[in-house]
Amino acid sequence: MMARKVLALNGDEAAAYAVKQCKPDVIAAYPITPQTIIVERLSDFVADGELDAEFISAESEHSALSACIGASAMGARTYTATASQGLALMYEMLFVASSFRLPIVMSVANRALNSPLNIWNDMSDTMGARDCGWIQIYNENAQEVYDFTIQSFRIAEDHRVLLPVMVCHDGFVVSHSTEGVETLSDSEVDSFLPPRTPVYPLDVENPVTIGCVGVPEYYPEIKYQQEVATKKSIQTIKEIINEFNESFGRNYDIIEKYQMDGAEVALLTIGSASGTAKDAVDEMRAEGKPVGLLKLRLFRPLPVEDLRKALSGLKAVGVIDRHISFGSMGGALNMEVRAALYEMRERPHVMGFPAGLGGRDIRVEHFIKITEELLRIAERDVLEEDYRVVGCRGPGCIGP
Amino acid sequence: MRGMVEVRFHGRGGQGVVTASRLLAEAALLEGKKVQSFPAFGAEREGAPIRAFTRLSDTLIRVRSQIYTPDVVVVLDPTVIRAENVTEGLKDNGWLIVNTAREPGELKKELGTKAKVATVNATSIALELLGAPRVNTPILGTLVKSTQLVTLDSVISVVNSTFKGKVAEANVKAVERAYREAKIEEV
Numbered sequence: 001m002m003a004r005k006v007l008a009l010n011g012d013e014a015a016a017y018a019v020k021q022c023k024p025d026v027i028a029a030y031p032i033t034p035q036t037i038i039v040e041r042l043s044d045f046v047a048d049g050e051l052d053a054e055f056i057s058a059e060s061e062h063s064a065l066s067a068c069i070g071a072s073a074m075g076a077r078t079y080t081a082t083a084s085q086g087l088a089l090m091y092e093m094l095f096v097a098s099s100f101r102l103p104i105v106m107s108v109a110n111r112a113l114n115s116p117l118n119i120w121n122d123m124s125d126t127m128g129a130r131d132c133g134w135i136q137i138y139n140e141n142a143q144e145v146y147d148f149t150i151q152s153f154r155i156a157e158d159h160r161v162l163l164p165v166m167v168c169h170d171g172f173v174v175s176h177s178t179e180g181v182e183t184l185s186d187s188e189v190d191s192f193l194p195p196r197t198p199v200y201p202l203d204v205e206n207p208v209t210i211g212c213v214g215v216p217e218y219y220p221e222i223k224y225q226q227e228v229a230t231k232k233s234i235q236t237i238k239e240i241i242n243e244f245n246e247s248f249g250r251n252y253d254i255i256e257k258y259q260m261d262g263a264e265v266a267l268l269t270i271g272s273a274s275g276t277a278k279d280a281v282d283e284m285r286a287e288g289k290p291v292g293l294l295k296l297r298l299f300r301p302l303p304v305e306d307l308r309k310a311l312s313g314l315k316a317v318g319v320i321d322r323h324i325s326f327g328s329m330g331g332a333l334n335m336e337v338r339a340a341l342y343e344m345r346e347r348p349h350v351m352g353f354p355a356g357l358g359g360r361d362i363r364v365e366h367f368i369k370i371t372e373e374l375l376r377i378a379e380r381d382v383l384e385e386d387y388r389v390v391g392c393r394g395p396g397c398i399g400p
Numbered sequence: 401m402r403g404m405v406e407v408r409f410h411g412r413g414g415q416g417v418v419t420a421s422r423l424l425a426e427a428a429l430l431e432g433k434k435v436q437s438f439p440a441f442g443a444e445r446e447g448a449p450i451r452a453f454t455r456l457s458d459t460l461i462r463v464r465s466q467i468y469t470p471d472v473v474v475v476l477d478p479t480v481i482r483a484e485n486v487t488e489g490l491k492d493n494g495w496l497i498v499n500t501a502r503e504p505g506e507l508k509k510e511l512g513t514k515a516k517v518a519t520v521n522a523t524s525i526a527l528e529l530l531g532a533p534r535v536n537t538p539i540l541g542t543l544v545k546s547t548q549l550v551t552l553d554s555v556i557s558v559v560n561s562t563f564k565g566k567v568a569e570a571n572v573k574a575v576e577r578a579y580r581e582a583k584i585e586e587v
Contacts, residue, residue, distance in 0.1 A: 006429065008422070008425065008426045008429050008435070010438075119441075120441070141464075172438070172439075172441055173438075173464050174464075176438055176439060176441065177436055177437065177438035177464070178422050178425055178426075178435070178436070178437040178438065179434075179435060179436055179437075179461075180429045180434060180435055272464050273464075274462075275461075275462035275463060275464045276462065276463050276464050276465050278462045279462055279463045361465050361466050362465060363465040363468070364463060364465065
């Protein structure tokens with residue numbers, strides 16, 4: 001039995017190592033930067049006999065997810081990984097996987113979309129896939145990638161959930177950054193994650209039909225059930241995170257609060273930008289400024305009630321998106337946070353800050369400028385702009 | 401050095417710049433430090449100037465931006481000095497470690513840096529012991545001798561776990577020789 005070890009792993013390696021310990025039956029994937037390391041490591045594990053899984057090198061991401069759908073429908077624990085154009089190519093199958101209620105786990109190393117061709121980080125890929133019925137979990141660092149890859153299988157396969165999960169980490173910033181990761185022993189992972197028990201697997205002895213025509217007389221009921229299940233999964237996800245925390249001495253939540261005691265304005269972050277933003281919050285606090293931070297881990301389902309609770313009492317909130325929803329109010333997270341707060345009697349001003357597009361480096365100084373803007377908004381009690389792009393040369397943008 | 405230490409590596413594609421950054425992080429991890437090692441990925445191609453970064457700290461490292469005000473700059477390829485401003489943002493009380501046959505004092509004057517300078521002819525060590533100009537392991541020997549960021553033993557132990565057999569042996573020898581042959585500016 002292996003004891004817990006601190007290993008030097010980058011985000012991709014942390015995902016691959018966690019997947020190995022979760023013992024998937026089937027892995028079907030197509031390599032794409034910056035996810036490639038995950039697929040390389042997993043194929044090594046299989047070739048070296050360290051992981052007893054069927055490894056399918058698919059000819060495209062569309063085929064990779066299709067293979068996962070077939071395997072998962074048979075009752076197999078199923079995993080894939082992708083990024084950017086690869087996720088875009090999977091698009092139609094994403095809806096099939098969630099509508100079939102298949103507990104597929106997919107790592108996404110978040111990367112910008114073409115054009116211009118860009119291999120670097122932003123969240124245009126997964127944010128663009130937010131309405132396809134998958135659970136979406138966003139991670140700040142390699143340790144979180146490791147811990148939440150393991151939890152994602154538990155969440156997906158829980159009979160109260162039965163939904164596919166995207167477990168996301170920022171391309172390069174996390175995928176290619178080496179850090180110390182405290183890994184669990186194989187037996188600890190085994191005790192947390194028992195083998196999958198499928199509900200209605202494809203079985204010639206007990207035939208079932210999935211994926212047939214859903215005529216208007218039935219389609220809405222099926223979609224309604226899907227919506228109810230997705231909303232209800234928030235409670236199950238919280239329970240599973242709590243169990244993980246108690247079992248392994250971690251301290252995770254679906255919304256992480258940082259320096260929120262006495263905060264009047266706050267940054268709402270997602271993914272790896274949270275770490276840099278926390279350092280900025282510390283600098284502002286050292287100057288006596290009432291600044292805090294909330295890190296959203298779960299974007300789908302959106303924990304609306306938790307967000308309302310966490311943001312109530314604040315004067316201004318700056319939402320850091322890592323993409324733009326063209327022609328609206330910045331990024332999707334900004335729009336959804338604003339929508340969630342709209343019916344609150346006392347609500348903070350909410351301004352969007354799409355930042356770090358296509359791998360543009362986001363520094364502590366950017367977050368200092370954003371928090372200074374939030375303090376001005378709070379003081380004047382007026383919001384003049386819905387959003388402002390951060391890390392860009394252009395009129396009205398914040399800093400290159 | 402106390403608190404968080406930031407190291408920036410400069411070199412060219414194919415020289416093992418990213419590996420040098422990672423080996424340093426792994427050596428510090430062995431000593432119980434918190435670490436972060438990552439490359440600045442441009443369009444990857446052999447021979448192009450490349451940067452990699454390492455952060456070492458006693459406490460959790462949260463910042464994930466690139467490194468703009470390094471405590472230590474390590475230059476694996478002396479010709480990069482003509483292509484890039486390697487001392488940009490380097491702290492006055494920091495270190496500049498360069499693979500070159502030249503003297504530290506001469507380089508210090510030329511680059512106009514207040515940082516302390518150490519040099520080593522890592523290319524000749526690598527050619528002799530490794531049979532190829534892979535200077536990433538020997539330069540670490542000079543780095544630890546001058547900055548004492550981690551111990552020589554930790555570097556050797558990481559080199560041994562990264563490489564196998566004769567390759568590991570040769571790399572350890574290269575690290576040790578660059579440790580011995582480091583020319584460190586008198587302070």
